[in-house]
Amino acid sequence: MPATPAPTPAPEPATANDPVPSSxxxxxxxxxxxxxxxxxxxxxxxxxxxxxxxxxxxxxxxxxxxxxxxxxxxxxxxxxxxxxxxxxxxxxxxxxxxxxxxxxxPGSQRAAVLLFSGEAFRRSAAGVGDTLRTGQPGLDAAYGLPFFAYVSSVPDRSHLFDAAMSSLTSGANEKIVDSCPFPDSGTVVDVAGGRGGLLREVLTRHTGLEGVLFDTPEAVTGHLLDTPELKGRWSTRGGDLFAAVPEGGDVYLLKNILHDFSDEDCARVLGTLRRAVTPGTRLLVIDAVLPEDGAPPPAIALDVVMLMTLRGRERTATDFEKLLGRCGFRLDRILPTPSLTSIVEATAV
Missing domain, CATH: 1.10.10.10 (Winged helix-like DNA-binding domain superfamily/Winged helix DNA-binding domain)
Incomplete structure (x- = not known):
């Protein structure tokens, strides 16, 4: 005789914390x-x-x-x-x-929540229908200003943006530094480095290095480099990355900068950098790198944020190679990291 099937156990009662079935x-x-x-x-x-x-x-x-x-x-x-x-x-x-x-x-995301859930991003997202038609960021249409002009026009906005960027990347900085070999000595220049969280991590891990944090005067005022272990090994410089960047560095960092800009504006930034460095100088572009085969990358949502708020985009390895090549840099390799970003390593030629 066939075996009698065991009774199906009753399902556990749902609780208020159970995920809601959804599509x-x-x-x-x-x-x-x-x-x-x-x-x-x-x-x-x-x-x-x-x-x-x-x-x-x-x-x-x-x-x-x-x-x-x-x-x-x-x-x-x-x-x-x-x-x-x-x-x-x-x-x-x-x-x-x-x-x-x-x-x-540590690693609080409060500032990031307030930034990305705020009015500017909500209005930029609401305008994506027009963006599809015009190609222009929704933020420009909403406020009549490009993103960074809008952010810098009110001190509280600028402070929130800087705090949000620091909070978003606080955990990623360790992963980035772990994934990239730095020299034992020399000078690292962090271009448009905000408050210097990445540079602080680099200098903390590599005690033979010195560093220069370069960004707008307002951004570097709130820097994070004044710690006992880094004493005497850093300086800050205020300026405009489209005009000039500090000379004399051995390694230059561009973290989450190029994805903010169109190819033409990226060429302006990279051209400014190339004029400041000598052949053989290393450049580390730290950005998301989209796969060439169209596989779904985790940076797709970030790419749409760029579409809605700026004129930038995320790029493939081929995109970076072409962009760097036209500006006097040779792409050497791309190093993945355990974060959203990769390290695009290039050399001035």
Missing amino acids: PLHDLMYGHIDTCALRAVVVHGIPDHLADGPLTAKQLAARSGTQAGPLHRVLRLLAQRGLFRQHEDGAFCLTDSGQALRADV
Whole structure:
């Protein structure tokens, strides 16, 4: 006789923290709701109030000046997105991923959330329909200014942008430096290096190197290089990378810069660099590198951000080879890293 099949076990009851079954279509339809909910809890400091442990929505509302009912509903949504967890008693806590929303933790992503969920990026994204027709960034149409002019026109915007870039790349800097051999001695010039997070990592790991951080005067004012272990090994220079960059370096860094610009503007930047260096000088372009075969790369979303806000784009190895070649550099190799970016290593010829 055939064996009697074992009874199918009853499914575990769903909880408030279980992911919601969804389709890619619905995820896209509702994506902006998740973004706005995330921004709301960050603006009201909810993750910071949870630093010491779980709290109910009522307790959080009392501490943050919000209303408990709406707050509970928003936190319930974000719990399903993996940033919060709701306990059986109704209290909420941060997940490991949600910890990065706090302002006081290493690698905090609070500034990045505020930047990319802010008005400028929302309006740029809303204008992508016109961008498809005109080819012009939505931000230009919304504000009548190119992106960096818009950012620099108000100090608070500029500070938020610098903080967001530092937070986004804080973990990536270690991976980049691990993936690239640097010389034992010489001078590293970080061109448009922001607050100098990458240069700090390079100098910390390679004690025989000296460094120059070059960016706008406003950016270098908030630099991160003034640490005891780097004393006497760095300097800062303010200026315009389209006009002139510091001379005399042995290695030049361009991290997440070329993808901001069109090929013509990239040629201007690289031309300025080539005039400042001698043959044999190394250039490390640190950017995402798209695959040649059309395979889905993780930088596709970033490429569309460039489309909406700037006139730049992500590039393939062939694109980089052509761009560097026309500006007096030879592409030597591309080094992958465990981050979104690769290291495009070139030499001045």
